[in-house]
Amino acid sequence: MSIVYLNGSFLPINKAQISVLDRGFMFGDSVYEIIPVYSGQLFRLEQHLQRLARSLEAIRLANPLTPLKWQQVLQRLVDENGAGDQSVYIQVTRGVAERDHVIPPNIVPTVFAMSKPMKCERAQTGIAAVTLIDFRWKRCDIKATTLLPNVLLRQEADDRGATEAILLRDGRVTEGAASNVFIVSGDLVKTPPKSHLLLPGITRDLVLELLASAGIPAKEAEIDEGELRCAREIWVTSSMREIVPVVVLDGQPVGDGRAGPLWERAISLYQAYKQALAVPQAANVS
Numbered sequence: 001m002s003i004v005y006l007n008g009s010f011l012p013i014n015k016a017q018i019s020v021l022d023r024g025f026m027f028g029d030s031v032y033e034i035i036p037v038y039s040g041q042l043f044r045l046e047q048h049l050q051r052l053a054r055s056l057e058a059i060r061l062a063n064p065l066t067p068l069k070w071q072q073v074l075q076r077l078v079d080e081n082g083a084g085d086q087s088v089y090i091q092v093t094r095g096v097a098e099r100d101h102v103i104p105p106n107i108v109p110t111v112f113a114m115s116k117p118m119k120c121e122r123a124q125t126g127i128a129a130v131t132l133i134d135f136r137w138k139r140c141d142i143k144a145t146t147l148l149p150n151v152l153l154r155q156e157a158d159d160r161g162a163t164e165a166i167l168l169r170d171g172r173v174t175e176g177a178a179s180n181v182f183i184v185s186g187d188l189v190k191t192p193p194k195s196h197l198l199l200p201g202i203t204r205d206l207v208l209e210l211l212a213s214a215g216i217p218a219k220e221a222e223i224d225e226g227e228l229r230c231a232r233e234i235w236v237t238s239s240m241r242e243i244v245p246v247v248v249l250d251g252q253p254v255g256d257g258r259a260g261p262l263w264e265r266a267i268s269l270y271q272a273y274k275q276a277l278a279v280p281q282a283a284n285v286s
């Protein structure tokens with residue numbers, strides 16, 4: 001039975017309960033984070049906590065915990081669940097109040113975190129994706145739990161035999177239904193710039209950092225639909241899936257229909273980065 005954190009207590013998941021009047025349930029008035037854990041260590045924790053703080057600020061909700069307290073809570077959660085490789089989910093809701101759209105004063109937030117063993121979702125051979133119109137709201141930079149559009153888009157992709165939907169707004173790529181998008185155009189790696197229309201992915205930023213450190217030309221620039229369709233390579237990135245090559249787009253092969261050479265380089269840089277982080281812990285253990 002997994003152990004979860006709820007409002008200051010660690011308890012078995014089947015004992016964790018919240019009110020039906022919680023605004024997270026009533027309105028989706030809440031934000032979340034998902035953090036990968038490798039060998040018991042929270043990966044890019046600082047960046048995830050900074051994004052959580054930005055999401056909370058954007059929805060006018062005071063951060064209930066300091067960064068140090070978050071770290072303590074999350075590390076204990078990881079340890080209680082047997083360390084190893086996990087995915088940690090955090091959700092902070094506005095809290096419980098009589099149903100009213102207006103934000104009630106002095107409301108106490110609901111703070112929840114759970115962890116589960118990491119499912120290895122990495123697709124080494126590549127996935128199929130479809131393009132769909134991005135009909136979400138205009139604050140996709142907030143990691144809000146109001147994910148109904150993403151659910152419907154991802155389901156539409158699934159119905160069409162694809163693993164991910166690549167979203168287009170006004171003829172330009174924004175992101176995936178649950179990922180950021182990169183393309184290789186000529187010899188240049190491109191990903192759309194940060195804006196209110198996409199989530200500032202932690203993996204996206206790390207991939208850009210790693211490409212820069214390896215001297216691989218990459219830039220943040222708008223990608224129009226034509227460029228997407230002519231790309232030599234397409235990748236989608238997320239904390240749980242890391243960097244995944246898209247080898248089929250709308251039923252057509254991307255490049256030669258196989259994971260490309262720049263993806264190979266990017267994923268090996270990513271794995272090397274993870275390995276390097278694991279070294280100090282291995283040294284401590286021995």
Ligand SMILES: Cc1ncc(COP(=O)(O)O)c(C=O)c1O
Nearest residue numbers: 178179180199201202203238239
């Ligand atoms: C809509 C969306 N964009 C991008 C991402 C990737 O973000 P990260 O790399 O921080 O996991 C996610 C992750 O779930 C997502 O849901």
